[in-house]
Amino acid sequence: MRVLVALSGGVDSSVAAAELVEQGHEVVAATMKLWGGESDTGCCSVGDVEDARRSAAQLGIDHHVFNYTEEFDRHVVAPYAADHAAGLTPNPCVECNRHLKFDLFMRRADLLGFDAIATGHHARIGRGAGGSLRIRRGADAAKDQSYVLHPLLDGPLERVLFPIGHLEKSEVRERAARLGLRTAAKPDSQDVCFITRRDGRRSFLAERIELHPGQVLDTEGGSVGSVDAVELVTIGQRRGLDLAGGGSRRFVTSVDVEGRVVTVGSEADLLVGHVTIGDVRLAHGIDPACIDGKDLAAQTSAHGAAQPARLSFHGAEPGTTVVRWRSPHRAVAPGQSVVVYDGDEVVASGVVSGT
Amino acid sequence: MVAPSEYVYLDHAATTPLCEQARVAMEPLLASGERARPPSFGNPSGSHALARIATRALDEARERVAAVLGCAPGEVVFTSGGTEADNLAVTGGMPPRPGVPVCGATEHPAVLEPVRALDGVEVAVDAAGRVLPDALAGTLERLGGGTGRRASVVSVMCANNELGTINDLDALAAVVHEHAPGVPLHSDAVQAAPWLDLSVAARAADLVSVSAHKLGGPKGVGALVVRAGSMLSALIHGGGQERGRRGGTPDLAGIVGFAAALEATASQRCSQAARVAALRDELAAELELLEAVSPTVGTTGAAVLPGHLHLLVEGVSAEELLLLLEQRGVCASAGSSCASGAAAGSHVVEAIGVTGRDRAPLRISLGATTTRREIRAAADALRWALARLAERGGSPVLEART
Numbered sequence: 219m220r221v222l223v224a225l226s227g228g229v230d231s232s233v234a235a236a237e238l239v240e241q242g243h244e245v246v247a248a249t250m251k252l253w254g255g256e257s258d259t260g261c262c263s264v265g266d267v268e269d270a271r272r273s274a275a276q277l278g279i280d281h282h283v284f285n286y287t288e289e290f291d292r293h294v295v296a297p298y299a300a301d302h303a304a305g306l307t308p309n310p311c312v313e314c315n316r317h318l319k320f321d322l323f324m325r326r327a328d329l330l331g332f333d334a335i336a337t338g339h340h341a342r343i344g345r346g347a348g349g350s351l352r353i354r355r356g357a358d359a360a361k362d363q364s365y366v367l368h369p370l371l372d373g374p375l376e377r378v379l380f381p382i383g384h385l386e387k388s389e390v391r392e393r394a395a396r397l398g399l400r401t402a403a404k405p406d407s408q409d410v411c412f413i414t415r416r417d418g419r420r421s422f423l424a425e426r427i428e429l430h431p432g433q434v435l436d437t438e439g440g441s442v443g444s445v446d447a448v449e450l451v452t453i454g455q456r457r458g459l460d461l462a463g464g465g466s467r468r469f470v471t472s473v474d475v476e477g478r479v480v481t482v483g484s485e486a487d488l489l490v491g492h493v494t495i496g497d498v499r500l501a502h503g504i505d506p507a508c509i510d511g512k513d514l515a516a517q518t519s520a521h522g523a524a525q526p527a528r529l530s531f532h533g534a535e536p537g538t539t540v541v542r543w544r545s546p547h548r549a550v551a552p553g554q555s556v557v558v559y560d561g562d563e564v565v566a567s568g569v570v571s572g573t
Numbered sequence: 574m575v576a577p578s579e580y581v582y583l584d585h586a587a588t589t590p591l592c593e594q595a596r597v598a599m600e601p602l603l604a605s606g607e608r609a610r611p612p613s614f615g616n617p618s619g620s621h622a623l624a625r626i627a628t629r630a631l632d633e634a635r636e637r638v639a640a641v642l643g644c645a646p647g648e649v650v651f652t653s654g655g656t657e658a659d660n661l662a663v664t665g666g667m668p669p670r671p672g673v674p675v676c677g678a679t680e681h682p683a684v685l686e687p688v689r690a691l692d693g694v695e696v697a698v699d700a701a702g703r704v705l706p707d708a709l710a711g712t713l714e715r716l717g718g719g720t721g722r723r724a725s726v727v728s729v730m731c732a733n734n735e736l737g738t739i740n741d742l743d744a745l746a747a748v749v750h751e752h753a754p755g756v757p758l759h760s761d762a763v764q765a766a767p768w769l770d771l772s773v774a775a776r777a778a779d780l781v782s783v784s785a786h787k788l789g790g791p792k793g794v795g796a797l798v799v800r801a802g803s804m805l806s807a808l809i810h811g812g813g814q815e816r817g818r819r820g821g822t823p824d825l826a827g828i829v830g831f832a833a834a835l836e837a838t839a840s841q842r843c844s845q846a847a848r849v850a851a852l853r854d855e856l857a858a859e860l861e862l863l864e865a866v867s868p869t870v871g872t873t874g875a876a877v878l879p880g881h882l883h884l885l886v887e888g889v890s891a892e893e894l895l896l897l898l899e900q901r902g903v904c905a906s907a908g909s910s911c912a913s914g915a916a917a918g919s920h921v922v923e924a925i926g927v928t929g930r931d932r933a934p935l936r937i938s939l940g941a942t943t944t945r946r947e948i949r950a951a952a953d954a955l956r957w958a959l960a961r962l963a964e965r966g967g968s969p970v971l972e973a974r975t
Binding site for chain 1: 892893896897900961962965966
């Protein structure tokens with residue numbers, strides 16, 4: 219096959235490219251230049267592009283740079299800021315996968331005559347019950363990235379390859395070292411790629427949206443403190459609230475950005491029995507009737523564990539469903555993705571609209 | 574995939590192959606070890622016999638360069654290339670000249686960036702990317718009037734690197750003399766040098782930048798012509814080389830190659846310009862028949878360098894167009910690229926009023942080695958690319974920015 223591999227300059231994608239070369243594919247690499255500003259790896263990610271270019275050269279494959287900075291700004295960065303202003307908790311990695319890697323990049327690969335694209339994600343693609351293609355968790359549970367890949371669950375999986383999904387991270391590094399790739403010991407990327415550790419989320423958002431101070435109330439409506447930016451507060455948050463008095467641990471149970479009010483309560487106040495998700499999408503070969511009420515598991519953050527849950531489509535608005543937790547679960551912030559697994563297969567996903 | 578040797582190279586404005594005359598001239602200076610003979614390794618700054626032999630080679634090269642560029646040998650300052658020559662001319666050295674540098678909005682970054690670093694002024698250009706005398710006069714008037722600021726240098730390129738359009742330096746020099754007497758006029762002639770006789774085209778400029786690798790010489794060498802009477806100190810301070818205007822041991826092999834390439838270019842200029850312009854016109858006529866393609870400066874009547882063909886292609890991103898052309902073995906350009914190697918938006922195309930990415934800029938630049946076969950291949954490749962885009966659909970192109 220002719221495969222276009224997305225090479226980020228990190229160890230995972232360079233080993234993914236190496237695997238493809240070893241398998242005998244005709245491989246071309248491309249690095250997406252996504253962010254034009256400062257990042258932890260330097261301005262315009264020039265250092266990452268160089269690592270990608272050198273890895274490609276070591277593997278003997280051609281390497282391109284695709285400039286997607288305007289598209290990244292439009293589809294990922296601007297919505298990230300707008301979501302905060304609207305009191306939502308966005309996941310920019312999900313949006314990047316949705317719009318950049320598995321849309322624009324894939325379309326370009328198609329235009330250029332490639333049969334498939336590949337990335338260095340820790341996830342697998344396999345046949346589910348009934349023979350449909352499904353996204354499955356990566357072999358390394360600690361590094362699994364199937365959660366952020368959920369926009370692809372009903373996409374053209376037959377044209378996507380995750381060549382390192384069957385490997386543990388340590389094996390990936392070993393292979394990189396064995397091949398002498400300069401990425402072998404490069405640290406894993408952390409957090410949001412366009413926000414630097416030095417300046418942080420707050421200063422990034424302050425340049426783009428208006429931040430407002432807010433009151434912090436307890437569940438009885440009594441004032442217990444204040445925050446200087448309600449837009450930065452997320453449900454479930456415990457740290458950084460600067461509350462008066464000691465006592466038991468208090469968590470954010472709700473955020474009202476428009477009313478400039480943050481409510482805190484005990485951990486028990488945070489627990490809910492269900493969550494409603496919108497923009498519901500089902501994996502290939504799944505119809506609501508076959509998973510309604512089935513024992514599944516749902517994951518609400520990239521690094522969290524999936525918890526037992528059932529889906530209930532009955533009575534829900536079209537395009538929405540109710541995720542019923544088997545045991546009470548912490549509330550999930552509006553805007554967050556909920557990914558539903560059957561075993562290690564991604565079967566459904568949605569975005570929290572309200573609890 | 575196309576083998577590198579089979580590529581159709583139509584990016585001569587970016588760089589052009591070393592010419593045979595330059596290679597032959599440089600060869601003795603690149604001999605190694607025991608085969609090395611004077612003047613291959615002497616340092617022209619020294620005083621012993623081997624140094625003097627090197628000095629003589631440097632002097633001769635300087636005279637040959639001066640003869641082609643139409644200046645005195647003492648007016649040639651060898652540099653590491655066009656970018657350094659531009660930086661030296663715009664700043665006037667380190668510390669910089671007092672005053673505010675002025676340049677055209679379509680200058681190469683080698684001029685634009687030092688002008689911006691010194692908080693300078695950019696003159697608006699016409700639809701062909703040229704600085705018109707009236708626009709320059711207006712800028713110089715505004716700068717003088719009331720603000721108390723004075724121009725330190727006026728920098729207008731001889732011909733634009735993306736569009737190939739040619740500025741009227743005689744007329745612009747007259748404006749400088751009238752509105753800012755005593756202020757030097759600099760011209761970046763890096764693109765013009767392969768095609769125009771600079772002893773005529775750039776005679777009105779006090780400072781002229783030239784680069785060797787654009788005209789068949791080696792990379793890493795260039796020159797700034799500093800006409801007598803122009804004040805200039807060094808940007809790179811060191812051992813007082815180049816009459817104190819550029820420190821550092823000169824790259825003698827590169828300079829000798831530069832001189833040979835410049836002479837070869839001058840001797841073939843008329844015939845090459847006519848031959849290449851005819852090929853370019855043939856390609857333009859064929860491509861402009863395509864519905865999606867329009868000439869960028871076609872209706873302005875501006876004079877354009879023989880090797881340049883700048884087009885706008887509707888409904889495609891520049892990056893995808895170049896990738897498709899490359900699949901057919903054709904190397905062209907969108908005009909500029911960023912440090913990572915990605916295609917970047919062009920300040921030149923923006924300055925002439927073409928905004929957004931709904932029209933892809935495409936620069937096809939021909940050179941001394943360009944053949945009719947390559948022109949045919951380029952036309953075929955562009956037709957194929959447009960058909961492929963129509964069939965598959967490219968990425969959605971972002972609307973024009975407002």
